[in-house]
Structures are given as C-alpha cells and as structure tokens.
Amino acid sequence: MAPKTKLTYFNGTGLAESIRFLLVYLDREYEDSRFGEEEWAKMKPTTPWGKVPLLEVEGEKSVAWSLAITRYLGREAGLAGANTWEDLRIDEIVYVISDLQSSMASYFHEENEAMKEYLKGPLFSTTIPFYLSRLESQVKENNGFLANGKLSWADVYFAALSDYLNWMNGSKEILVGYPNLQALKAKIFALPKIKEYVAKRPITIELQLKE
Amino acid sequence: MAPKTKLTYFNGTGLAESIRFLLVYLDREYEDSRFGEEEWAKMKPTTPWGKVPLLEVEGEKSVAWSLAITRYLGREAGLAGANTWEDLRIDEIVYVISDLQSSMASYFHEENEAMKEYLKGPLFSTTIPFYLSRLESQVKENNGFLANGKLSWADVYFAALSDYLNWMNGSKEILVGYPNLQALKAKIFALPKIKEYVAKRPITIELQLKE
Numbered sequence: 449m450a451p452k453t454k455l456t457y458f459n460g461t462g463l464a465e466s467i468r469f470l471l472v473y474l475d476r477e478y479e480d481s482r483f484g485e486e487e488w489a490k491m492k493p494t495t496p497w498g499k500v501p502l503l504e505v506e507g508e509k510s511v512a513w514s515l516a517i518t519r520y521l522g523r524e525a526g527l528a529g530a531n532t533w534e535d536l537r538i539d540e541i542v543y544v545i546s547d548l549q550s551s552m553a554s555y556f557h558e559e560n561e562a563m564k565e566y567l568k569g570p571l572f573s574t575t576i577p578f579y580l581s582r583l584e585s586q587v588k589e590n591n592g593f594l595a596n597g598k599l600s601w602a603d604v605y606f607a608a609l610s611d612y613l614n615w616m617n618g619s620k621e622i623l624v625g626y627p628n629l630q631a632l633k634a635k636i637f638a639l640p641k642i643k644e645y646v647a648k649r650p651i652t653i654e655l656q657l658k659e
Numbered sequence: 660m661a662p663k664t665k666l667t668y669f670n671g672t673g674l675a676e677s678i679r680f681l682l683v684y685l686d687r688e689y690e691d692s693r694f695g696e697e698e699w700a701k702m703k704p705t706t707p708w709g710k711v712p713l714l715e716v717e718g719e720k721s722v723a724w725s726l727a728i729t730r731y732l733g734r735e736a737g738l739a740g741a742n743t744w745e746d747l748r749i750d751e752i753v754y755v756i757s758d759l760q761s762s763m764a765s766y767f768h769e770e771n772e773a774m775k776e777y778l779k780g781p782l783f784s785t786t787i788p789f790y791l792s793r794l795e796s797q798v799k800e801n802n803g804f805l806a807n808g809k810l811s812w813a814d815v816y817f818a819a820l821s822d823y824l825n826w827m828n829g830s831k832e833i834l835v836g837y838p839n840l841q842a843l844k845a846k847i848f849a850l851p852k853i854k855e856y857v858a859k860r861p862i863t864i865e866l867q868l869k870e
Contacts, residue, residue, distance in 0.1 A: 533719065540723055542727075
C-alpha cells in the first residue's frame with residue numbers, strides 16, 4: 449500500500465495545482481487539505497518556512513516549496529528526462545515559467561497601490577509577451593512539448609499553473625494568440641486521470657474567467 | 660576528454676559562483692567568460708531567455724538559469740541525494756536560499772528610490788533574520804549540513820552564494836550571529852579544489868567587505 453499523503457494549501461489552484469495533477473497522474477490517493485485565506489495568518493508561523501504548499505508523506509517530515517514537490521512527483525511519475533542533461537533542459541523551462549509566475553504574483557498580490565501601478569507597465573508590455581512568445585516557439589520546436597521533444601513534468605507544471613496565470617491576467621485567458629501553448633495545455637488536460645480530476649475539482653475564483 | 664564547457668556571466672560571483680564552485684569541484688576545465696555591466700543591454704536580447712548565467716557544453720544547445728545549472732552539476736558531481744526523497748529535501752532548502760537571495764535582489768537592484776525604501780523595512784527586519792535563523796537550526800539538526808545530514812550541492816550553493824548576499828547586505832558579513840552557517844561556509848571553502856579556486860578568483864566588488 450502507498451504511504452498516506454497529505455497536501456496542504458489555500459482553497460485554490462495556485463502553486464499547488466501541479467502537485468495535485470501529478471498526484472492524480474500517479475494515481476496516488478491523497479488528502480487535499482484546503483484552508484481559507486482568513487486562516488493563513490495563524491497557520492503561517494506553524495509551517496517550517498512560512499510557505500505553502502506543504503506535502504506530508506507518512507513516516508517523513510513534512511516538506512515545503514511548490515517546485516521542489518512538483519519535481520519530486522514528476523520524477524516519481526516517470527516524467528523526468530532520460531539523463532541529467534535532459535533534466536537540465538526541463539529545469540530551465542520550469543524556471544522560465546516560474547519566473548513568469550512570480551513576476552505576475554509580485555504585481556497581483558501587491559497591496560500598495562502606487563507600487564502595483566509601478567510594476568504593471570513593464571509586466572504587461574514586456575515580461576508576459578516576451579516569455580509567452582519564446583515559450584510558444586519552444587513548443588513549436590519541441591514536437592508540441594516544452595523540453596526534449598517529449599512529455600515531461602514541465603508540461604504538467606505549465607498546464608496546471610496556467611489557470612493561476614489567467615487569474616493574475618485579470619481573469620482573462622492568457623494563452624490567446626499562442627496556439628502551440630494552448631494545444632499543449634489541452635493535451636495535458638486530456639490525459640485521462642487529469643481529465644477526470646479537472647471535471648470534479650472545486651471551481652475556485654481563479655478558474656472563473658470574465659470572457 | 661571532457662566536452663568543452665563555457666560559462667557566461669557578469670564579472671562577479673552573483674548567480675554564477677555556485678556553478679564555478681561545482682565546475683572546479685568536478686575538476687572540469689571551462690572557459691570563465693565574464694562581461695562588463697555596460698555590455699549587458701546589447702547582449703541580453705541575444706540570450707535565449709534574457710538571463711545569465713549561460714552554460715555551453717560542446718555539442719549541446721546553450722542553457723540558462725543558475726539553479727538549473729547548479730542542480731545539474733551537483734548531480735554530475737555526486738552531490739545529489741541517495742533517492743528522490745533526499746533530492747526533494749535538498750531542493751526544499753535550495754528554494755529557501757533562493758527565495759532569500761531574490762528577496763534581497765529585488766531590494767538591492769531596485770532603481771526607484773521610493774520603491775527601494777518600501778522594500779527595505781520588511782526585508783531587513785523580517786525576511787533575512789527569519790530565513791537565517793531557520794537555516795541555522797537546520798544545519799544544527801543536520802550534522803553540520805543543510806539537508807539529509809550530509810554534504811550535498813545545497814551546501815555548495817549556499818556557500819558560493821553567501822558573498823553575493825554579503826554585498827546586498829551593505830557589504831557586511833551576513834552570517835554574523837549564525838555560527839553553524841559560518842562553519843558550513845568555512846567547510847565548503849576548505850574543500851581542496853574550491854580553496855584553490857577561491858585563492859585566485861578575481862576580487863570583484865561583492866567580495867570587498869566594509870568591516
């Protein structure tokens with residue numbers, strides 16, 4: 449029997465959805481523990497690094513950091529590279545996507561209005577189109593995938609994260625104009641286990657698009 | 660014969676030093692290509708993702724992203740975990756350190772004065788002491804290392820990056836008050852190949868402390 453697994457995160461896709469996608473892809477039963485925004489202030493000091501998602505696996509100390517957990521499950525799922533160089537190419541793309549996400553999050557979650565305005569211009573005029581157009585080419589040149597011309601956990605990470613990116617994009621589909629990225633997302637969402645999960649996941653705020 | 664290797668970065672330690680440390684630890688000959696700040700604007704658009712460091716290995720497409728390259732070389736050097744769970748624990752710590760570094764860099768490299776002032780308070784009163792005190796405990800509980808109670812590439816990453824952190828700390832030693840972290844840094848700097856490299860590396864600005 450597989451060890452008992454528990455995932456702790458806000459009630460949303462955000463930085464935990466790639467972990468959920470990989471857990472269902474692995475067909476691993478897990479407890480999907482979601483908490484409300486209002487609980488976070490109290491919970492934060494009890495976490496090892498002040499961060500979620502947190503993964504607990506029976507018999508092991510609980511562990512933080514979205515990308516670390518995603519990479520771990522991606523390897524467990526057989527979605528890593530065939531050698532260290534292929535893993536490097538996967539990681540490179542994953543960091544590109546993560547940098548895009550964190551640039552958007554710095555803007556989106558900023559509470560100071562002046563600061564938010566300051567970040568907005570360069571983000572929407574430069575950072576987002578730069579990364580998305582280069583990622584689009586990357587997929588075009590890689591047989592419809594992000595790295596090494598084949599399916600890897602980078603593709604699952606990208607697809608799972610894209611709904612969070614939509615939310616931070618003003619609740620508008622961010623992949624408009626990038627047909628190869630759209631096709632990649634659709635391909636991941638069509639994987640049987642993931643399709644089944646997505647059909648029944650909670651429709652949290654970041655999944656509600658305006659158009 | 661090992662393939663020809665080239666590293667491209669600014670003339671400084673920054674995000675490239677962990678790569679240099681691992682290349683020398685691996686005893687791999689490489690070209691250490693350093694460029695001046697004034698060349699960056701022209702170079703940036705010629706890079707795949709607008710980022711350095713870049714690693715070129717003969718016969719392979721050049722690759723970006725400091726942590727991706729550091730992890731790759733760490734694995735090549737035999738400094739990864741014994742299994743995927745140990746690798747996860749290494750990655751967790753590496754992301755903690757990387758988050759500390761990027762929080763400091765957001766402040767340090769900010770050119771807008773109002774914005775810089777806004778970031779300064781929480782960074783120095785909360786973020787830095789929080790992370791360093793938890794990392795200090797981590798080393799204490801892990802037999803003098805950052806993860807899994809033994810040497811890993813996380814330790815090399817931390818030690819190599821710490822001079823850059825000092826610079827962003829107002830050119831003052833950031834590990835004062837954290838004896839376990841200091842001892843860890845010293846241990847990495849005492850590894851024969853790294854010691855030899857450090858003794859002859861260029862004394863760039865971030866290596867010049869005020870006290």
